[in-house]
Amino acid sequence: MTTVDVHVVRVFVDPSGAFGNPLGIVDGTLVPVDARLGVAAALGYSETVFIDDPADGVLQIFTPTVEMPFAGHPTVGVAWWLHSQGYDTPVLRVPAGPVPVTRSGDITSVQADPSWGSTFTWRQLESPDEVLAADPASFSDDHTYLWSWISEETGTIRSRMFAPAMGIPEDEATGSAATQLTARLARPLHITQGTGSQLLTTLISPTAVTVGGRVAAAPSHTFNL
Structure with missing residues (x-):
């Protein structure tokens, strides 16, 4: 042993x-x-x-x-x-x-091709309150990502992700999803996911996105x- x-x-x-x-x-x-x-x-x-x-x-x-x-x-x-x-x-x-790594102050970031991540079912909701009210038991897809704008002007988002088929009823913070959403929206984002985790992204190109945080x-x- x-x-x-x-x-x-x-x-x-x-x-x-x-x-x-x-x-x-x-x-x-x-x-x-x-x-x-x-x-x-x-x-x-x-x-x-x-x-x-x-x-x-x-x-x-x-x-x-x-x-x-x-x-x-x-x-x-x-x-x-x-x-x-x-x-x-x-x-x-x-x-x-x-996967290149960068550091800036207390932020550690990695760069990846958004296509490397899992395939997500994307559901944009009308408000952060709707995102927070979602019941994880209602979702059975491999990866379901709920999100809404907190402020479209500032690029701030509220999100949650459910992956019960992967043994993850709810993921607290999903970096690969953040890279994909950044590529889809073609802009940097500040994402609050789960109970309050914080993800920061930048867009370098359609095939190169950084995601980082503390x-x-x-x-x-x-x-x-």
């Missing part, structure tokens, strides 16, 4: 450090590839990352039910965590492709393999 550390961060916290989407981070050299999905399911985070080479940024991302070629909150969270551990890793390497450390724990 091997005891493995699980480092936990909360990704896309607000300026006070509240909210954020928890992410499990595991040393991939300790977990065989064919065991990673089971570990991710047992841990129960919306995503868990297994880092195979921290200096070169090589990693895999798993939900409780499937491997993801790219996901936003895991790459932002890992980029922040690697930097906190003393690694200068300018590019993360996920199955979808290279990250905070959470208590670590262990599991036995």
